[in-house]
Amino acid sequence: MRAAIALGARGLGRTAPNPAVGCLIVRGGVVVGRGWTQPGGRPHAEACALQLAGGRTRGADVFVSLEPCAHASARGPACAEILAAAGPANVFIAMTDPDPRTAGRGVQILRAAGIRVVEDCKRAEAEAAHAGFLTRLSRGRPRITLKVAVSIDGRVALVSGESQWITGPIARAHAHMMRARADAILIGRGTFEADAPALTCRLPGLESRSPVPLLMSATMAELPAAFAERGGVLLRRPEEFPGLPFNDVLVEGGAGLAGTLLAADAVDRLLVYRAPIVIGDNAPGLGRIGLERLNHAHGRWTLRQSRRLGTDHLEIYDRTR
Numbered sequence: 001m002r003a004a005i006a007l008g009a010r011g012l013g014r015t016a017p018n019p020a021v022g023c024l025i026v027r028g029g030v031v032v033g034r035g036w037t038q039p040g041g042r043p044h045a046e047a048c049a050l051q052l053a054g055g056r057t058r059g060a061d062v063f064v065s066l067e068p069c070a071h072a073s074a075r076g077p078a079c080a081e082i083l084a085a086a087g088p089a090n091v092f093i094a095m096t097d098p099d100p101r102t103a104g105r106g107v108q109i110l111r112a113a114g115i116r117v118v119e120d121c122k123r124a125e126a127e128a129a130h131a132g133f134l135t136r137l138s139r140g141r142p143r144i145t146l147k148v149a150v151s152i153d154g155r156v157a158l159v160s161g162e163s164q165w166i167t168g169p170i171a172r173a174h175a176h177m178m179r180a181r182a183d184a185i186l187i188g189r190g191t192f193e194a195d196a197p198a199l200t201c202r203l204p205g206l207e208s209r210s211p212v213p214l215l216m217s218a219t220m221a222e223l224p225a226a227f228a229e230r231g232g233v234l235l236r237r238p239e240e241f242p243g244l245p246f247n248d249v250l251v252e253g254g255a256g257l258a259g260t261l262l263a264a265d266a267v268d269r270l271l272v273y274r275a276p277i278v279i280g281d282n283a284p285g286l287g288r289i290g291l292e293r294l295n296h297a298h299g300r301w302t303l304r305q306s307r308r309l310g311t312d313h314l315e316i317y318d319r320t321r
Contacts, residue, residue, distance in 0.1 A: 001063050001065070001092060001094055001121045001122040001125075001126075002122060002125065003022075003024055003063070004022040004023055004024040004063040004064060004065045004094070005022055005065045005094065005122065005125055005126055005129050006022065007022030007023070007024065007034055007035070007036045007045070007065075008020045008021045008022030008036050008037065008045060008065045008066075008129060008130075009022070009036075009129060009181075010022075010036045011036045011037040011038065011039070011045075012132075012180075012181040012182075012248070013180055013181045013182050013183055013209055013211060013248065014038075014039040014040070014183075014209070015037045015038070015039065015040070015041045015247075016041070016132075016142075016183045016245060016246045016247040016248070017041070017133075017136065017245050017246070017247060018037055018041030018042075018044075018133075019037065019066055019097075019130050019133035019247070020036065020037050020129075020130070020133075020247075021036065021037045021044060021045040021046075021064065021065050021066045022034075022035070022036045022037075022045050022064070022065045023035050023036070023045035023046045023048070023049040023062065023063065023064045023065070024049065024062070024063040024064075025049050025050070025052075025053045025056070025057055025060050025061070025062050025063075025088070026060060026061045026062075026063070027053075027056050027057075027059065027060035027061070032052070032053045032056040032057070032060065033049040033050060033051075033052040033053025033054075033056070033057065034048075034049050034052065035047065035048025035049035035050075035051075035052065036048065041075075042075045042076050043076060044068075044069065044076065044079050045064065045065075045079075046062075046064060046068050046079040046082065046083055047076060047077075047079065047082065049062075050082060050083070050086055053086075057086040057087065057088050058086065058087040058088070059087065059088065059089045060088045060089065061088065061089065061090045061091075061092065062083065062088045062090070062091045062092065063092045063094075063121070064091065064092070064093055064094070065094045065095075065126050065129060065130070066093070066094065066095060066097050066126065066130060067080075067093050067095065067096045067097040067102055067104070067106045067107060067119075068080040068083050068091075068093075068102075068106040068109075068110070069097065069099070069101070069102050069106060070101065070102040070105035070106040070108075070109055071101040071102060078106075078109075079106070080102075080105070080106035080107075080109040080110055081109060083110060083115075084109055084110055084112075084113035084115060085113075087113075087115075088115060089115070089116065090115070090116045090117075090118065091110050091115055091116070091117050091118070092117075092118045092121045093107065093117065093118065093119050093120075093121065094120070094121050094122050094123060094125070094126030095119075095120060095123045095126040095127060095130070096119065096120075098134065098137050098138070099137060107119065131143055131248075131268075131269075132183075132246075132247030132248035133247045135247070135268055136246075136247050140242045141241040141242040141244065142183065142184075142241060142244055142246040142247055142248055142249045143247065143248050143249070143268045143269065144241065144249050144251060144261065144266050144267050144268050144269070145178070145182070145248065145249070145250050145251065145267075145268065145269040145270075145271060146251045146258055146261060146262070146267045146269070146270050146271070147175060147178065147250060147251065147252050147271040147273070148258060148270070148271070148272055148273070148286065149165075149166040149167045149171070149175075149273040149274075149275065150166065150272060150273070150274055150275070151166060151274075151275055151277045151278055151279045152274065152275070152276060152277065152278050153278050153279060153280060155279035155280070156254075156255050156286065157254075157255070157279075164195070166273075166275045166277065167273045167275045167309075167312045168275070168309075168310045168311050168312055169310065170309045170310030170311075170312070171273045171275070171309040171310060171312040171314065173203060174273075174309050174314065175252075175271075175273065176201050176202055176203045176206075177201075177203060177206075178250060178271065179199075179200075179201045179209075179210065179211055179250060180201045180203065180206045180209035180210075180211075181209075181248070182211045182248045182249065182250035183211055183212065183246035183247055183248050183249065184211050184212040184213070184214050184233075184244065184246050184248075184249045184250070185199045185211040185212070185213055185214065185249070185250045185251075185252060186214040186215070186216060186235070186249055186250070186251045186252070186257070187199065187213075187214075187215060187216075187251075187252055187253045187254070187257065188215070188216055188217065188253060188254050188256055188257030188260075189215065189216070189217035189219070189220055190253075190254045190256055190257075191252070191253035191254040191257070192215060192224070194254075195253075197252070197253075199211070199213045199252070210230075211250065212230060212231050212232060212233070212246070213226075213227045213230055213232040214227075214232060214233050214234075214235060214244075214249065215227055215232065215233075215234050215235070216234075216235040216236070216237075216238075216257055216260075217234065217235075217236070218236050218237065220234060222234065238260065238261055238264040238266040239264075241266065251267075255286050258286045259286050259288050259289050262286070262289040263288065263289045263290040265319075267319060268318065268319045269316065269317065269318055269319065270301065270315075270316070270317040271314065271315075271316055272314070272315045272316075272317070273309070273312055273313075273314055274312060274313045274314075274315065275311070275312050276311055276312070276313075299320060300319065300320055301317040301318070301319065301320060302317060302318050302319075302320050303315060303316070303317055304316045304317065304318050
């Protein structure tokens with residue numbers, strides 16, 4: 001199942017609004033089929049794996065990171081139906097699909113065909129892998145990840161505004177990998193005017209995985225041409241997130257936008273890249289987030305991961321809800 005979940009991760013940033021699912025078909029201890037959701041959301045992972053496995057699926061074990069869909073569409077058949085027709089002996093499912101069009105019906109179709117179904121295999125890992133999709137279904141908007149690069153003393157730039165680069169090359173490469181896994185990337189007007197960032201993924205071989213650029217400004221008249229050419233969107237306020245057709249949005253700047261999103265409680269995950277430098281001099285940190293008392297800051301964030309990236313340190317926090 002871990003291999004199926006890892007396969008699904010290959011589609012992150014390319015399948016929205018569909019989830020990035022992975023599927024593995026094993027017969028006699030040998031992998032005979034594998035697949036992951038393709039760009040644009042179709043074909044689904046199960047269809048790809050079944051095509052590769054062919055007739056070898058009958059009597060095999062199928063591992064899938066999300067319950068096979070039970071609804072057919074103009075873009076393809078229901079995965080539960082084509083799996084049932086292929087005749088595997090067992091289907092192992094990491095988690096039930098909360099989409100009301102499936103939500104248990106996929107399992108019912110498989111069991112009605114005489115197939116043994118085992119649910120909740122590595123559920124916690126699957127929920128983490130599908131976090132963006134699950135956020136969109138439960139909260140009606142994409143998962144919002146705020147990325148910040150800070151010094152030891154919590155500064156995000158010099159007094160002059162210079163912020164390139166606080167972190168080293170390994171941390172920056174990791175940040176580009178996070179771009180490749182996001183559907184869209186958001187900055188504020190201040191960052192756009194100060195840095196004119198390209199907001200692309202510049203890892204060799206992954207240039208095509210650059211996310212859709214978004215700009216949030218309450219006053220900008222129109223979207224810059226460079227953004228419009230890439231299908232970008234101009235947002236006025238955080239309340240417009242529900243209108244975005246994405247699972248994951250990565251926010252990269254600046255301090256004012258970060259404060260606005262935190263004040264609106266619109267951030268679901270924090271990526272904090274901390275560099276071993278001290279800036280001081282009353283340099284800027286994050287913008288005002290509206291806390292009235294210090295005790296209101298406690299209990300909001302849960303540390304999920306901590307790791308070294310060269311000389312820098314990465315901490316990943318989830319919003320505690």
